[in-house]
Structures are given as structure tokens and as C-alpha cells.
Amino acid sequence: MSSVRLQGVTKHYGTQQVLADVRLDVQDGEFMVLVGPSGSGKSTILRCIAGLEDVTQGDIFIGSTRVNDLPPHKRDVAMVFQSYALYPNLSVFENIAFPLRAARVPKQDVARRVREVAARLGLEPLLARKPRALSGGQRQRVAIARAIIRNPQVFLMDEPLSNLDAKLRGQMRAEILRLQRQLGVTTVFVTHDQVEAMTMGDRITVMDDGRIQQVGTPHEVYHRPANTFVAGFLGAPAxxxxxxxxxxxxxxARLAVSGGGFSVPHPVPDDLAGRPLIVGIRPEDIRIATENGDGVDGTVDLVEYLGSETVITLSAAGEEWRVKWSGHPRVSPGDRFRFTAAHARIYLFDAASTALLGTLAEWAGETADQEPSRDGDFQQAVPFGNSVWDKRASIRIHG
Amino acid sequence: MSTTATTLTAAAAPLRARRSLLAWCLRYALVLPPAAVVVIFVAWPLWVTLYHSFFQLDARGHAVAFAGSKNYQALFASPLFHQVLWNTAVYSVLAVVLCVSIAFGLSLLLYGRVAASSRALLVALFSPTVMPMIAAANIWLYFLIPQFGMVDQLLRWAGLGHENWLGHPGTALLVMVMLFVWKYAPYFALFLLAGLQAIPPDVWEALRTEDPYGWASFRRVILPILRPMLAFVTTMAVLYAVETVDPVFAMTQGGPNNGTNLVMFYLYNLGFNYYSWGPAAALSVLLMIGLSTLSGLSLIVLERRAFHWQ
Known part of the structure; x- marks a missing residue:
């Protein structure tokens, strides 16, 4: 068990930069998820840690050892590949045993350890089979068994769940987490799936364009996105x-957006006034405005009913908004209404740098009692009861 | 409904019978040309050879009397034939072992750098392969001219004296082996390279992270995956080696002192120079049986060891 530390890691392929000054600290025993769109450099980081790629600049430490110049097999890391990389000519037993055989572990020990690991992953009945006779989930388990048997310092997992169907993916997610907790091995897990990132990571590193955009707990990156990229990447709809x-x-002061705005009854600092901003509101934070309160006037374009919730697309003076409400609200395309959000849920980003400046509540000096992340959060998040919907006609805007 | 259908079927029956007869004729008419080629150029000569090998033949190759196994006995009674067999065995074993191991080495080298930068290397390696053997033999003849040929010039430059390479039985056979390796190793390397490239990159990377010495990767994964391809290449190399005749013809005519007289060249001489058609037919039959058995066996082994990715 060891920490993993990347210091100013830069990587070029020819003239193309794929990693730019990556600084990352993965704590001992931590489950760190690297998430980002394809081409963001997340897999490259993993491959650099594994030693499958050289870094152009910077240092990589595993524990206190600088591993830049060590070949992959000396780094004491175990990698799980997206396609599992099982050895097709070897049985499940021999696949799991391979790292031990390669390291010349005595035969009796090999057999004992393979059986232990196989038992842990429920692979005992399959030990004699060849990989081609296994299902996707079973292959995945063998790949994980082959990683576990080495007792490595670090697990590196490169999108290990993306070849599985949705149901199996959910199961394996839980299983990998459970194993990681039992073994306590530092894990770096790469995925492009934000659900995997949010549910599995102790912390999440959000990558884009070869740069780290934000590192934080799932709660932090969701409720305190560092910039518009992170804000737009996590959450569905975004x-x-x-x-x-x-x-x-x-x-x-008044925060103006096309189609309306949000009034603040206090003065705001001068440096915010007049500055071009990006206003961010999560779809689930949007509420119907009271009859004469302020907000944005929108027209319903599209209603997508998803069962437990409904996603509504609104257009407001040329801008498109998406709203998520639980249940099945009676709303249809063409309906018009005014919507708003709690000031603590309205994020302000600098339009030039895209960095988060704070919430509207913070800038207006409003008390933090609406700060998300409290126990009452769920209550607050329940949008819009039926009683308000019943008054829908009265809040329709004329015209 | 069913009555109508029955009536229609009944009415159509003669028509359909005529149609199926036509289709039957057409089918066989289409098979006829290739079948004729096989019969005229493969089956019939094979049969005639087999038949002749048991008959006494005159110089024009006509059977004059039944000979039983006499042709075979005559063949084995000749001390020259024994020497030819020995030459062929030495030549084949050396050529195949060297050729396949060098091809394997080459394929590993090429796999390491399959980038576009190796184009020039590929062209250099594969030019011997695309050259006809008879042309290659003549080029080598030119290289090996005592004193003035490139090989002797180089040796002299390195201070190693000179050698009449084709003038001694041992070195002449060695030259034949080298020529075979030079010509076929890159060709077989191509097959093995294809085998290596069929291994997914992930598997190579997994091996890199899991195997500290490299030996287990080679012995437990790479070699078993390549084994069918290696068996195929080895079989092909044996067939090519045993069938070698053109460089012998162009370079040594079997000499010196029958030191490079290989079985195919001997067979050619037996028929077309000595007019011993009977023993020639017997030798053909033996070669045919030997080589078919070899390729049959290796096919069976290949199929049993056949390796499936999925």
C-alpha cells in the first residue's frame, strides 16, 4: 500500500501535448477516480503511472520511490485493462497464476494463493476454463484476480467496466469497491462515466484537454465545481x-440573463458589477417562480418523461434551459411560465476564465442557511409540490 | 386452397423435372473444366508415375515388362543415391533450422519497429524473396567468384584470405544453405510477424507489467500463441528445402564430387540425363509419399493445436 504522487507531469506526442503540468496526490488506500471526456488524458496518466508510457517532464512517485526510470514490472503496480488482456492460451488458473509464475514463486504457494483469490472472486468453478469460454463479467473477474494476486502497492484500472452491460456494470462497481475496501490498496480508476466516478471515488479528478480541472470529493466537485467545464461535465442533464x-x-443589484433575471436586495461588490458572467443552475434546482417574484420567462419546447422524473427543455429569449422535476408534472410543449432558483444554487462563473466566482447568495452577502450539502438538502431538493402545479394557470404569462 | 395447390403442383411437375435435369447438367458442366485440369495434370500423371514405378521402362519411357520392386531396389542399391539422401538431409535440417530461427528473430525485430520508418528495412529484407531463385543463384555465383567476387574481396579486405566457396563439397553445400536462408527467412518472418501482430496490444502491455524476467511471457504466452504459425512455417520450409533444385542447377550441377547433389536434382538427372525412367518413377513415388505424409501430419498437428482468439 502506497501513495501515488505526480509532480508537474507533462507528456508530448511529437508536438502534441497530451498532459500539461499534472499535479496529483493519491493518498495511501484511497480510491481515486480520473474522469473526463475521451482524449482528456486520463488514460495517459494511468499509463504513465504504470510505466507503459514515458513522461516528457515531471516526476512520478509511488510511496517515496521516484519511478520515472523504472520499467513497468518494477513499479509494483497491477493494471486492469478495458479489454481485460487475458492470456488466451492459458486457463483461468494459469492466467491468475501467471504473475506468480513469472516472479518464480514456489509451486505450492502459487496453487494456494490462486485458490484463495479465486474463492474471493467466486471463480473456483471456472479455474479449468479458457478465457474464450467465459462471459464478459467472468473475464473481468479473472483480470481483477490476476491483479489482486500480486499484492501490489497500487491498482490501476483503465475503464474496466465499459465493456459490460448496464446491469453487470452496477454489480461489478459494487464488487470492485468492496474488494478495494477489504484490501485497502490505493486505486486509480479511469472512467468516462460520471455515475462510476460519483459512486466509486473517495475523490474525483476531473480532466479535460490534458489538464486537471478539479480534484475533490464527489460532493465537492458536484456542489462546488471549480469551473464551467466541471459544472457542465458532471450531472445529467448537465x-x-x-x-x-x-x-x-x-x-x-440584479443578475440579468436573457429572458429575465434575479434580484438581490443588497449591494454587491463593485468588481462583480458589469462583469460578463456565466450563470449556472442545475436542472434539479430550478423552481417555478411565485406570481410576481422575479425569474426567467420560458416556453416549454420538449418534455421527456423518464419514469421517476421528467426533464423539461425550455427556451427563454434564445437560451435553452433544462429543468428536472420528480414525478410526472402536467406540462406540455408551448406552456409558458416563469422559473427561478434559490440564490445559494445559482453559480456565477467568470465568462473569460470560466472559473467559479461563487454563488449568488455568497456575493449578495446572504446567510449560508441555504448552502447545499446539509441534511435538509433532500427536503429542499424536492421540487415543487402538486399544490403549486395546481396553480399553474395563474402563473402563466399572458401572450 | 389445398386442392388448387395440388393441381398446380401436378401441372408443374413435368416442367420442374425438366428444370431440375437442366440444373443437374449445368452443375456438372461447370465442374467439368476444373475437374478435367485436375485429372489430366495431377491425377493421371500421378497414376502413371505410380504404375511406371513397378515396370521396366525403355529409354523412351514406355513400359516393357513388369518389374515388381526392382526399380526401388535399383534406386537403393546405388551408392550415389545414399550420398544424395545424406546431402539432402544435412541441407534440409540446416536450412530449416537456420531459416526458421532467423525468421523468428527477424519477426521479433520487425514487430518492435513496424512504424513507417522501417519501410526501407522491409524493402531490403524482402527483395530476395520476390526474386526468382534462379536469378538469386546467379547473383550469388557472381558474389562467390574466387578472388574477384564480392565475398572474397571483403574477406581479403578484412585480412581473412580467400576461398573457393563452390570448389569444396562442404563449403558448397553450406553456400546452398545460406542462399536458402537469405531467400526464405524474410518470407517466413512475414508469417510470424502476422502471428505476433495478432496478439492484442493489451496482452503485450499486461506481460510488461507482470513479468519481471521476460522468460515466462515468452515461454507461457508468446510461444504457445505462435506455435501453429511456427509449425506451418516449419512445414513449408521443409517442403521448400527438399524441393530445392534451381540453385543446384545454376551454381554447381550437383558438384563438386556430388557434394551438392540434392534429391530433386538427382531425380531430374535420373530421368532426363540417364534415362533411368523406372528408378526415377520410384523415387518420385517415394518423395510424393514422404512429403504428403509430412504435410498431412503437420496439418493434423496444426488443427489440434489450433488457437482461437474468441
């Missing part, structure tokens, strides 16, 4: 990101 501007007159 956070609404709409251009806006803060208009202030010294006593009060």
Missing part, C-alpha cells in the same frame, strides 16, 4: 450555463 451580467445601482 448544469444550465447561460451568459449573464450583474447590474448594480449601489443599493441593490
Amino acid at each position: 448544469m444550465n450555463l447561460i451568459p449573464g451580467r450583474m447590474e448594480a445601482d449601489g443599493r441593490s
Whole structure:
């Protein structure tokens, strides 16, 4: 068990930069998920840690050892590949035994350890089979068994679940987590699937374009996205990101977006006023505005009923908004209404740097009692009871 | 419904019978040309050879009397034939072992650098392969001219004296072996390279992370995966080696002192120079049986060891 530390790691393929100054600390025993769109460099980081790729600049430490110049087999890491990389000519037993045989472990020990690991993963009945006679999930287990048997310092998993069907993926997710907790081995797990990232990671590293965008707990990256990329990447549907501007007159202020705005009864700091902003509101945080309250006026374009929830696409003066409500609200294309969100749930990003500036509540100096992440969060998040829907007609805007 | 259908079927029956007769004729008419080729150029000569091997033949190759196994006995009674067999065995074993091991080495080298940068290397390696053997033999003849040929010039430059390579039985046979390796090793390397490239990159990478010495990867994974391809290449190499005749013809005519007289060249001489058609037919039959058995056996082994990715 060891920590993994990347210091200023840069990687070029020819003139193309695929990793830019990556700094990452994975704690001893931590489950770290690297997530990002394809081409973001997440797999490259993993391959650099494994030693399958050289870094152009920077240092990689496993524990206290600098491993830059060590070949893969000396780094004491075990890699699980997306396609499992089972040795097709060897039986399941021999596949699991391979790392021990290669390391010249005595025969009796090999047999004992293979049986232990096989028992742990429920592979005992399959030991005599060849990989081609296994299902996808079974192959995945063999690949994991082959990684576990080495007692490595670090597990490296490169999209190990992406070749499985949805149901099996859910099972294996739980199983990998359970094993990781039991063994306590530091794990770096690469995925492009945000559900895997959110559910599995102790912490998540969000990557884009060869750079780390944010490192944090699932809760932090979801509720405190560092920039518009992270805000837009996590969450389904993604956070609404709409251009806006803060208009202030010294006593009060108004956050204007096309189709409406949000009033703040307090002055806001000068450096925010007049500055081009990106306004971010998560689809599940959007509420129907009270009759004469402020908000944005929108027209329903599309209603997607997903069973437990409904995603509504609205257009408001040329901008598209997505709204997620639980249940099956009675709403149909063409309906018009005004919507808003709690100030603590309205994120402000700098339009130029895309970095998070804070929530509207913070800038308005409002108390943090609406801060997300409290126990009452769920209650708050329940959108919009039926009683309000019943008043729908009255909040329709004329025209 | 069913009555109508029956009536229709009944009415159509003669028509359908005529149609199926036509189809039957057409089928066999289409098979006829290739079948004729096989019969005229393969089956019939084989049969005639087999038949003749048991008959006494005159110089024009006509059977004059039944000979039983006399042709075979005559063949084995000749001390020259024994020498030819020995030459062929030495030549084949050396040529096949060297050729396949060098081809394997080459394929590993090529696999390491299959990038576009190796184009020039590939062209250099495969030019002997695409060259006709008779042309290659003549080029080598030119290289090996005592004193003035490139090989002797190089040796002299290195201070190693000179040698009449084709003038002694031992070195001449060695030259034949080298020529075979030079010509066929890159060709067989191509097959083995294809075998290596069929191994998914993930498997190579897994081996790199799991095997500290490299030996287990080779012995337990790479070699078993390549084994069918190696068996195929070895079989092909044996067939090619035993059938070698053109470099002997072009370079040594079997000499010196029958040191390079290989079985195919001997067979040619037996028929077309000595007019011993009977023993020639007997030798053909033996070669045919030997080589078919070899390829049959290796096919069976190949199929049993056949390796499936999925």
C-alpha cells in the first residue's frame, strides 16, 4: 500500500501535448477516480503511472520511490485493462497464476494463493476454463484476480467496466469497491462515466484537454465545481450555463440573463458589477417562480418523461434551459411560465476564465442557511409540490 | 386452397423435372473444366508415375515388362543415391533450422519497429524473396567468384584470405544453405510477424507489467500463441528445402564430387540425363509419399493445436 504522487507531469506526442503540468496526490488506500471526456488524458496518466508510457517532464512517485526510470514490472503496480488482456492460451488458473509464475514463486504457494483469490472472486468453478469460454463479467473477474494476486502497492484500472452491460456494470462497481475496501490498496480508476466516478471515488479528478480541472470529493466537485467545464461535465442533464451580467445601482443589484433575471436586495461588490458572467443552475434546482417574484420567462419546447422524473427543455429569449422535476408534472410543449432558483444554487462563473466566482447568495452577502450539502438538502431538493402545479394557470404569462 | 395447390403442383411437375435435369447438367458442366485440369495434370500423371514405378521402362519411357520392386531396389542399391539422401538431409535440417530461427528473430525485430520508418528495412529484407531463385543463384555465383567476387574481396579486405566457396563439397553445400536462408527467412518472418501482430496490444502491455524476467511471457504466452504459425512455417520450409533444385542447377550441377547433389536434382538427372525412367518413377513415388505424409501430419498437428482468439 502506497501513495501515488505526480509532480508537474507533462507528456508530448511529437508536438502534441497530451498532459500539461499534472499535479496529483493519491493518498495511501484511497480510491481515486480520473474522469473526463475521451482524449482528456486520463488514460495517459494511468499509463504513465504504470510505466507503459514515458513522461516528457515531471516526476512520478509511488510511496517515496521516484519511478520515472523504472520499467513497468518494477513499479509494483497491477493494471486492469478495458479489454481485460487475458492470456488466451492459458486457463483461468494459469492466467491468475501467471504473475506468480513469472516472479518464480514456489509451486505450492502459487496453487494456494490462486485458490484463495479465486474463492474471493467466486471463480473456483471456472479455474479449468479458457478465457474464450467465459462471459464478459467472468473475464473481468479473472483480470481483477490476476491483479489482486500480486499484492501490489497500487491498482490501476483503465475503464474496466465499459465493456459490460448496464446491469453487470452496477454489480461489478459494487464488487470492485468492496474488494478495494477489504484490501485497502490505493486505486486509480479511469472512467468516462460520471455515475462510476460519483459512486466509486473517495475523490474525483476531473480532466479535460490534458489538464486537471478539479480534484475533490464527489460532493465537492458536484456542489462546488471549480469551473464551467466541471459544472457542465458532471450531472445529467448537465448544469444550465447561460451568459449573464450583474447590474448594480449601489443599493441593490440584479443578475440579468436573457429572458429575465434575479434580484438581490443588497449591494454587491463593485468588481462583480458589469462583469460578463456565466450563470449556472442545475436542472434539479430550478423552481417555478411565485406570481410576481422575479425569474426567467420560458416556453416549454420538449418534455421527456423518464419514469421517476421528467426533464423539461425550455427556451427563454434564445437560451435553452433544462429543468428536472420528480414525478410526472402536467406540462406540455408551448406552456409558458416563469422559473427561478434559490440564490445559494445559482453559480456565477467568470465568462473569460470560466472559473467559479461563487454563488449568488455568497456575493449578495446572504446567510449560508441555504448552502447545499446539509441534511435538509433532500427536503429542499424536492421540487415543487402538486399544490403549486395546481396553480399553474395563474402563473402563466399572458401572450 | 389445398386442392388448387395440388393441381398446380401436378401441372408443374413435368416442367420442374425438366428444370431440375437442366440444373443437374449445368452443375456438372461447370465442374467439368476444373475437374478435367485436375485429372489430366495431377491425377493421371500421378497414376502413371505410380504404375511406371513397378515396370521396366525403355529409354523412351514406355513400359516393357513388369518389374515388381526392382526399380526401388535399383534406386537403393546405388551408392550415389545414399550420398544424395545424406546431402539432402544435412541441407534440409540446416536450412530449416537456420531459416526458421532467423525468421523468428527477424519477426521479433520487425514487430518492435513496424512504424513507417522501417519501410526501407522491409524493402531490403524482402527483395530476395520476390526474386526468382534462379536469378538469386546467379547473383550469388557472381558474389562467390574466387578472388574477384564480392565475398572474397571483403574477406581479403578484412585480412581473412580467400576461398573457393563452390570448389569444396562442404563449403558448397553450406553456400546452398545460406542462399536458402537469405531467400526464405524474410518470407517466413512475414508469417510470424502476422502471428505476433495478432496478439492484442493489451496482452503485450499486461506481460510488461507482470513479468519481471521476460522468460515466462515468452515461454507461457508468446510461444504457445505462435506455435501453429511456427509449425506451418516449419512445414513449408521443409517442403521448400527438399524441393530445392534451381540453385543446384545454376551454381554447381550437383558438384563438386556430388557434394551438392540434392534429391530433386538427382531425380531430374535420373530421368532426363540417364534415362533411368523406372528408378526415377520410384523415387518420385517415394518423395510424393514422404512429403504428403509430412504435410498431412503437420496439418493434423496444426488443427489440434489450433488457437482461437474468441
